[in-house]
Amino acid sequence: MREPTGNFTFLHRICTLVVLLCFVHISVTLLYYVKSWDFKQPSIQTQPGQRKLTFNRESSEEESKPTTNLPHIIPNITDTPEELQQCPDPSPLLVGPLRIEFSAPVSLEHVRSENPALQEGGRFKPKDCIALQKVAIIIPFRKRDEHLKFWLYYLHPILQRQQLDYGVYIINQDGDETFNRAKLLNVGYAEALKEYGYECFVFSDVDLIPMDDRNTYKCFSQPRHLSVSMDKFGFRLPYNQYFGGVSSMSKEQFLKINGFPNNYWGWGGEDDDIFNRLSSKGMSISRPSGAIGKCRMIRHDRDKQNDPNPQRFDRIAHTRETMHKDGINSLSYKVVKVEKDQLFTKITVDLGEAPK
Numbered sequence: 372m373r374e375p376t377g378n379f380t381f382l383h384r385i386c387t388l389v390v391l392l393c394f395v396h397i398s399v400t401l402l403y404y405v406k407s408w409d410f411k412q413p414s415i416q417t418q419p420g421q422r423k424l425t426f427n428r429e430s431s432e433e434e435s436k437p438t439t440n441l442p443h444i445i446p447n448i449t450d451t452p453e454e455l456q457q458c459p460d461p462s463p464l465l466v467g468p469l470r471i472e473f474s475a476p477v478s479l480e481h482v483r484s485e486n487p488a489l490q491e492g493g494r495f496k497p498k499d500c501i502a503l504q505k506v507a508i509i510i511p512f513r514k515r516d517e518h519l520k521f522w523l524y525y526l527h528p529i530l531q532r533q534q535l536d537y538g539v540y541i542i543n544q545d546g547d548e549t550f551n552r553a554k555l556l557n558v559g560y561a562e563a564l565k566e567y568g569y570e571c572f573v574f575s576d577v578d579l580i581p582m583d584d585r586n587t588y589k590c591f592s593q594p595r596h597l598s599v600s601m602d603k604f605g606f607r608l609p610y611n612q613y614f615g616g617v618s619s620m621s622k623e624q625f626l627k628i629n630g631f632p633n634n635y636w637g638w639g640g641e642d643d644d645i646f647n648r649l650s651s652k653g654m655s656i657s658r659p660s661g662a663i664g665k666c667r668m669i670r671h672d673r674d675k676q677n678d679p680n681p682q683r684f685d686r687i688a689h690t691r692e693t694m695h696k697d698g699i700n701s702l703s704y705k706v707v708k709v710e711k712d713q714l715f716t717k718i719t720v721d722l723g724e725a726p727k
C-alpha cells in the first residue's frame with residue numbers, strides 16, 4: 372500500500388502544480404487582455420469626437436496631468452495617432468481655378484445655409500487638423516451690402532478649403548465724413564486682436580474675389596500682395612510697387628511699419644504709402660504667380676464721400692518722415708456698434724473728422 376500511496380501523493384502534487392501553473396497563466400493573460408482593452412477605450416471615443424479640436428487638445432492635456440504617477444501610461448496616450456496634426460501645406464482640399472460671376476444676386480440666408488460650419492462672428496477652424504495660421508480678414512466698408520454678399524458667398528467656402536483658422540471683420544465707417552480706408556484697416560487690426568490671438572492679417576477690399584483657391588489668404592516671410600492680376604487692369608499688375616486691393620501681413624510685419632497711415636482721407640495713395648513703409652524697413656513684396664493671383668472686381672461707380680484725395684502725392688513723398696508718428700501708435704477712434712452674424716463680425720466706428 373505504501374508504494375501506490377507514495378506514487379499517488381506524488382502524482383497529486385504534480386497535478387496541483389500543473390493546475391496552479393495553468394491558473395497563473397490564464398490570469399496573467401486575462402490581466403494583459405483587460406489592460407489593453409482599457410487603453411483602446413479612449414482612442415475609440417476620440418475618433419468621432421474630433422469636431423472641437425482645441426477643446427479636445429486642451430482637455431486631453433489636462434487629463435494627462437493627474438496620471439503622472441503612472442508613468443507607463445503617458446507614452447501610450449501621447450503616442451495615439453488620433454492626436455491632431457498640423458494641416459498639410461498646401462491644403463489637399465483646394466480645387467484651383469474658380470468660376471466667379473456676379474449676374475445672379477445672392478442672399479445672406481443662402482450663404483448662411485451653405486456654410487453651416489461657421490461659428491458666430493464669421494469664425495472657422497478646421498476639424499481634422501491644426502490650422503497653419505490664425506488669420507483675421509479685415510474689410511474696410513461703407514454702404515456696399517450688395518458687394519459684401521458676393522464676397523461672403525465666394526470667400527467663405529474658399530477660406531474653409533484653405534484650412535485656415537480665420538475670422539471675418541467688416542469695419543464700417545460711421546457717418547458721412549470722407550472715406551478713410553487705411554485708418555479702417557488699422558481699426559480692424561486693433562479690434563480683431565482684442566478678440567483672438569491672430570498672427571496674420573489679410574486686408575481686402577469688399578469688391579475683390581480671387582479666381583483660384585490656391586491663392587491662400589495667409590501670411591508669408593515677406594508682406595504679401597494677393598490681388599496681382601485683376602480683371603480691372605487686364606489681368607496685369609498696374610505697376611510694380613502696387614500694393615492695393617488684397618494684401619496680407621503678419622503681426623510682426625505690421626508692427627515693424629507702425630501699421631498704416633491714418634491721414635489719407637478720400638480715394639488713393641494710402642496703398643502707395645504702405646508700400647513706402649515696407650520698403651523703408653527693408654521688406655520686399657511677395658506675390659503669387661499671375662495665373663494663381665487672378666481676381667475679379669465687382670463693377671461699380673465711385674462712391675460719394677470718396678473723391679480722389681488731392682493731398683495724396685504730397686503725403687506719399689514724405690512717408691519716411693511721417694510713418695513713425697502716424698500709424699497704429701497714434702490711432703484713435705470710437706466703436707459705435709458691434710454686430711455678430713454667422714458670416715461676419717461688423718464693427719461700426721467713428722473715425723473722427725478729416726482736417727479741413
Ligand SMILES: [Mn+2]
Nearest residue numbers: 576578668671
Ligand atoms: Mn473697387
